[in-house]
Amino acid sequence: MALLLKAKNKAVEAYAVMRDMTEFNQLVEELDNEFNDSWQPLDFDSGLAVLDEGKSEVLEFAVVGVSAADEQNLNIVTEYILKAKRIGLPVVLVVKDVNPAALHQLMRLGADDFIPYPIPDGALRDSFVNLRDRKVNNAEPEEKRKKRRHGFVLPVYGVAGGVGASTFAVNLAWELATASRKSDKRVALLDFNFQFGSVATYLDLPRREAIYELISDPASMDHDALAQALTSFKSRLAVLTSPMDALPLDIIAPEDVQKLIDIARDSYDFIIIDMPQALVHWSDNVLKAAETYFTVLEIDMRSAQNTLRFLRALKAEELPFEKVQFILNRAPGFTDMSGKARVKRLGESLGVSLDVLLPDGGKPVAQACDQGLPLSEVAAKNPLRKEVRKIAEALLEQVEADKAAVAT
Structure with missing residues (x-):
């Protein structure tokens, strides 16, 4: 009698949402280095559907890739950002050849940070660190933030x-x-x-x-x-x-x-x-x-x-x-x-x-x-x-x- 060992699915810590994943090969490598296999690639339609399930405790970020080709239809991008912000999910934009007006519009909708593509060395990791620090500081009262650590x-x-x-x-x-x-x-x-x-x-x-x-x-x-x-x-x-x-x-x-x-x-x-x-x-x-x-x-x-x-x-x-x-x-x-x-x-x-x-x-x-x-x-x-x-x-x-x- 054979025993079937069922692999335990790793919890998803980040979503990577974009129209065409092949446009952002460097981003894929960066996410692999940061999260190993604990991130999930999605297109915008799938990404919107996943957000309907809510935000899990371990889910940290939504990384949204936007290229010049997406400027013709920013509505689905803006819809995703608004939906992510409603469930408290930080959004990091990775923009490739996007004009300043479109980037300004996306940032005003609530995106937490943006990074140009190709991604400068360490920029994505720095963004994640800053957002984690911001989350900790916002969650702690002022008295606790000033508390000594006793390292x-x-x-x-x-x-x-x-x-x-x-x-x-x-x-x-x-x-x-x-x-x-x-x-x-x-x-x-x-x-x-x-x-x-x-x-x-x-x-x-x-x-x-x-x-x-x-x-x-x-x-x-x-x-x-x-x-x-x-x-x-x-x-x-x-x-x-x-x-x-x-x-x-x-x-x-x-x-x-x-x-x-x-x-x-x-x-x-x-x-x-x-x-x-x-x-x-x-x-x-x-x-x-x-x-x-x-x-x-x-x-x-x-x-x-x-x-x-x-x-x-x-x-x-x-x-x-x-x-x-x-x-x-x-x-x-x-x-x-x-x-x-x-x-x-x-x-x-x-x-x-x-x-x-x-x-x-x-x-x-x-x-x-x-x-x-x-x-x-x-x-x-x-x-x-x-x-x-x-x-x-x-x-x-x-x-x-x-x-x-x-x-x-």
Whole structure:
């Protein structure tokens, strides 16, 4: 007797409505990247019929493609926009060779945004992010909007150069930002290696002059000063890069580091801090503020010896060792039994638990860093990317679980 497994239909998160889909091939690719298979292509007649069913909880947008050929009969386009707005569905227009008068008419009917075709890089994603933010802000009362977020501080420290700490920090921050795109969770990535930080390089971001002003003038350090120093990556991740010039690590005092972290915690739900390898006079402030202190090492003698020095420093200063979560990068594969035995011996000799094992991502990791993109944008199926995403999802689930526990 055969068992028929019925595939579960994915809920539709967006409608793409247009007269001729072949005119908007780039739009199809952009929607695939944004929603995978959770969007539905429709012509205008089908689109109007679907709206009669109402708006589901997961349905977010209607993307309406309008070309010059549609100007002869804008009535069906205007009818769709009006109907979508009546059920509270945001409408994004993608316009191809449409004259300004027709575009003005459609926007006055209630379209929320418009994007020219061909679509500029990142424009569609930015539009979705802005509309999601607008929805959250409109739904929340003013008092709640001004409420502090009390973000989770997650520093990333590499016990030796080249162990992959900065790569892990950048990709963890990006995975958190993308995994929480439908919620109001905000993510910031702070590069505290003020001399030779790599975050700007790995995300191809400019180093702003305002960063030096922020850390060199603690008296003026506030939410506005931090906002001016931050750079946005793809409208989802706020990034504080290292300064333009190499600065001494003691340019900022411990109390000012604490102040900077507190300001970031007020505005963001997750604060990933890429730490310098050197232990400085404000390192303990970061450790004390951390929810979890990720410490990255490799399975080699250099990492083992530096880890022992790091552990001795923590014990000597009576710092909260229990916050440290060791991560073994470039760990042996599942079938490498001798490698797994080495991992076990390393953990036993150091007296630590090596629970988080990251696989070797190979050449695509270095290529992604050189291109200034997260690994998910270059090699989405890379095993390292998959493990980092699992960690990000576990962090999000833990936050939601803690939030639910507090609510009850």
